[in-house]
Amino acid sequence: MSTAILDINDANLQLWHGEQHIQSPGYALLEGSEYRFGNAARAAARLRPRDVSTRYWSHLNTQPLQPALGPARHSADLVHAHLLALHREAGEPDQVVLSVPGNLEREQLSLLLGIIQQCPFEAVGLINRSVALTQPESGGGRLFHLEFQLHQALLNEMEDRDGTRRVLHSQPLPGCGLLPLQERLVEIIAASFIRQTRFDPRRKAGTEQDLYDALPSALQVLHERGEASLSIAGYNTRVQSTALEEAGQRLYTRVAELTGAEPHTLLADPLAALLPGAGKHLPGLRVLERTRLPSVCREQEAAIVQRQGPLSLVSALPCSTAPPAPAPATSAATSAAAPAAASRSPAPSPASGPSHLLQGFRARPLNPDGTPLDNGGELYLARGEWQLRGAGATVNGLPYTPGQSIKCGDTLAVAGTLAGVLIEVTGN
Numbered sequence: 530m531s532t533a534i535l536d537i538n539d540a541n542l543q544l545w546h547g548e549q550h551i552q553s554p555g556y557a558l559l560e561g562s563e564y565r566f567g568n569a570a571r572a573a574a575r576l577r578p579r580d581v582s583t584r585y586w587s588h589l590n591t592q593p594l595q596p597a598l599g600p601a602r603h604s605a606d607l608v609h610a611h612l613l614a615l616h617r618e619a620g621e622p623d624q625v626v627l628s629v630p631g632n633l634e635r636e637q638l639s640l641l642l643g644i645i646q647q648c649p650f651e652a653v654g655l656i657n658r659s660v661a662l663t664q665p666e667s668g669g670g671r672l673f674h675l676e677f678q679l680h681q682a683l684l685n686e687m688e689d690r691d692g693t694r695r696v697l698h699s700q701p702l703p704g705c706g707l708l709p710l711q712e713r714l715v716e717i718i719a720a721s722f723i724r725q726t727r728f729d730p731r732r733k734a735g736t737e738q739d740l741y742d743a744l745p746s747a748l749q750v751l752h753e754r755g756e757a758s759l760s761i762a763g764y765n766t767r768v769q770s771t772a773l774e775e776a777g778q779r780l781y782t783r784v785a786e787l788t789g790a791e792p793h794t795l796l797a798d799p800l801a802a803l804l805p806g807a808g809k810h811l812p813g814l815r816v817l818e819r820t821r822l823p824s825v826c827r828e829q830e831a832a833i834v835q836r837q838g839p840l841s842l843v844s845a846l847p848c849s850t851a852p853p854a855p856a857p858a859t860s861a862a863t864s865a866a867a868p869a870a871a872s873r874s875p876a877p878s879p880a881s882g883p884s885h886l887l888q889g890f891r892a893r894p895l896n897p898d899g900t901p902l903d904n905g906g907e908l909y910l911a912r913g914e915w916q917l918r919g920a921g922a923t924v925n926g927l928p929y930t931p932g933q934s935i936k937c938g939d940t941l942a943v944a945g946t947l948a949g950v951l952i953e954v955t956g957n
Contacts, residue, residue: 532653532834533622534823535615537629537641539586539679540707540800542567542611545823546619548938552927553615555586555679557607559599566611568927575738582607583679583708589637609644616650626654626826626833628661629842630676631699632683642840654833656826656843659685659696661833662817663796664825664846671793675784675811677800681706682780684787695845700787705780707800713776714805715740718747718759721766728764736762745928748803750920752931774806781810788813799930819933820914883915883937883951892954906943908935915951919943 533546539555553567559580564570574581579596585604594603601607616622627645629638638655645652659674666672676683682705688697718740719731730736739761750757751770758767788795795813802816826833829846885892886900886908893900895915900908906919914934921944922929935941941948 532624532626533619533650534626534826535628536658536822537586537627537633538658538676538798539583540677540798542586542615543819543822544615544619544625546622548936549619550936551615551619553611553618555583555611557582557585557598557611562600564599564601564607564610564614566614572738572742575741576734585611587678587680589633589640591640605640605644608641609647612644612648616648622650624651624653624836626656627652628656628658628822628826630678630683631657631659631685631696632701638842652840653836654826654843655835655840656833656846657696658822659683659687659699660694660844660846661825661829662821663687663694664821664829664848666794666796666815667848669792670813671788671791673788673793673795673813675795675797675801677710677798678706679708684784686787689848692848693845694848702780702783705783710776710780710804711741711744714744714748714773717773717776718744718766718768721768721772722759722761722764725766726764728762730761730764745803746921746923748805749922749928749930751805752803753918753920770805774810777804777806777810780804781806784811799932802931816932819930883935883939883953885952885954886941886949887952888949892952893949902941902943902948903946904944906941906948908941917941917943 533544536543542553542555544551554571556567556570556574558565558570558573558577570581580598582598585607588604589608591603591605594601598607601610629641633641642652659676663672663674672687674685674687676685682702684700684702685696686698688695715731719729722728722730730740743759743761747757747759751768751773755770756767758765784795793813794815795811796815796817797811799816799819801807801811801814808814832846833843835841883895885894895908897910902908902919904919906917906922908915908917910916916933917924917929917935918931923942924933924935924939926940935951937951937953939951941951
């Protein structure tokens with residue numbers, strides 16, 4: 530499928546176009562009379578809270594903004610500007626398939642399509658993201674999808690009927706979104722700073738922003754090792770993964786109530802992989818790989834893409850017979866050890882994709898059995914895709930999420946040390 534794919538989830542909007550993968554959380558920052566979106570806006574959320582909005586996607590409407598934020602009249606103006614910014618960054622694709630959450634109301638969906646009519650691209654597909662992301666999971670028992678948005682989570686129970694999969698029930702989980710979870714995690718870590726050093730990073734906007742910026746990498750280290758060290762303004766503290774599990778207790782309790790005690794499968798957005806205690810407190814949890822949505826859209830193109838006539842929401846897809854999703858999530862220590870054990874067995878090289886790691890002017894061949902990197906990092910093959918492990922590992926400057934596939938052109942680093950750029954060398 531050459532058409533771009535846009536996943537509209539305000540916790541992390543994603544757009545795939547060719548080899549490009551753009552990620553842009555639903556933050557808008559006012560700078561003068563212009564706006565910046567995504568990671569640049571998120572980096573100013575604690576420094577300039579009055580100039581940042583995070584509710585324009587969840588509150589998509591044409592009501593006057595309260596409080597006002599620059600020249601935008603309403604949230605629809607901010608959504609329009611964010612879409613234009615994504616479109617430019619992705620190389621200006623002509624056609625886009627939209628993946629939307631199930632809690633988007635009919636009026637909001639109509640407004641979104643009206644906004645896109647004013648954009649320099651055409652929407653040629655509209656799919657419920659839970660219906661797409663739960664493909665190709667199969668097997669007995671109930672099937673759920675847990676979606677993390679900025680201000681809430683959404684639990685969808687799926688139903689297979691007459692050979693198609695659709696959403697049976699959709700239950701919002703207020704207070705369980707990415708922002709509330711972050712706030713609880715930061716509160717626990719700040720208490721650790723105070724207890725160990727008498728320093729409170731929340732007392733000043735700058736150090737509070739530093740703490741929020743350090744959180745993704747710290748959660749990744751916690752996931753891999755069960756313990757992490759954080760340094761803010763010259764002060765250091767160590768935290769245990771178990772000490773942070775209470776941050777997700779509200780989510781865990783509510784999900785357990787809704788899914789029940791009988792066996793089930795719970796597919797979750799990648800954020801769940803880094804949430805302390807998720808594997809222990811969410812039975813049946815499987816963390817979705819980041820490439821699931823574009824893969825399904827390619828496989829189900831005939832059912833999703835609508836280039837003729839008015840666009841309508843695809844709320845059901847034919848049940849797939851492809852192999853099941855990744856293995857269930859486990860505790861941080863087990864999850865970190867499992868890939869290491871798997872890498873001891875010879876793994877076939879993928880037919881295409883990265884073949885070498887470019888380090889300066891030297892192209893280093895990748896070993897399917899494991900390519901060691903500095904600071905204890907390693908590249909390895911899993912399910913035919915190159916993946917990365919190591920404390921503080923990043924891809925293109927962003928924290929690496931376990932299970933994330935890495936591709937040609939990605940810049941890798943481990944614990945702040947540049948590892949190189951992935952490339953494909955042909956004709957060997």
